[in-house]
Amino acid sequence: MILTGSEIDRQVSLGKIEIEPYDANKINPNSYNFALGQELLTYEDNCLDVKTTPRVSTIKIGKNGHILRPGRLYLGNTIEKMGSGHFVPTFSARSSIARLGLFINLSASLGDIGYFGQWTLQLVAVQPVRVYAGMNIGQMMWWVPSGSIQLYDGKYQNSMGPCCSRIAEDFDTGSRDVSAK
């Protein structure tokens, strides 16, 4: 079962969903709108290898926005820190964003119970599109789980800002994206 907007609001007030900063005006019928932060990361090397930690460069989105080019991956982040120890999060682009041909995640819409922090967005544009810091770019949903809960204790916990992939660590240490402890 998915939570309605009024239930999201209620669970925020009960402390069972964390959204910081929180604005009740950003509640949708069954989701909460989140905003794009000011920084974008891109990978410096054209050719990547999942066994090698990529080198990144940072772009600061100015007040005139920044044009995202096709054929390139930009990592952004949500301004909001979001998470819940009680509900399963999924996130998607707002339909207004999808209609511009902009992906905000690459088949990775499912989060984990117990993850808290800013969320890294994987931005890929189908055609050039200018984006602005602070724009409402996506929406977070929460789902009622069935079963006892083991909280997320993975390597992205408490992320701030856009986070580059740490997949190389999976090969170094055997640590994975997600672990429940």
Next chain:
Amino acid sequence: MIITGDEILKYWRSGEIMIDPFTSDRLEPNSYGFRLGQDLKVYDDPILDSAKKSDSSSFNITDDGFLLMPDTLYLGHTHEKIGSPNFAMTLYGNRSTAAMGIWIQHSAPLGHIGSFGVWTLEIRVTQPVRIYREMTIGKIAFWCAVGKPSPYVGKYPASGRPVPSRISEEFLGGSGQKGGG
């Protein structure tokens, strides 16, 4: 309702969820982390016709990995056979692979109750990326269903390798619209 990692373990033990090979280390708060299998397929013809069977070529991912190039669709597969007679399934990339610019499915995350086999992954990259077989690439979630389950009778039962699209069969009047994964 989406089930938690604890509940996935419970139903794996009771045989209502099949994951083979299975290790409890891969249980996540609300999903199971699956790996990439060793075969890839690429369509031979750059222009596809949904009413015609498309020929494809197979590649093996060797110990040195395989370099995926942008603008090519690769059909990969899960290392594990996964399915359930009772739970619906949804399949996602994980944070780490998505943040490398890798898609593993194309707007088709839903798997049907009753299907069991390796899952075909629709892989695409935004920039060249080297990947390795048996790397953790995605996660699968299981959902309780309401109503009496009907057995899966689609075109893709018991798949053991990546399976190219069989949509052309629908134009021949043979097969209905019940395709899984």
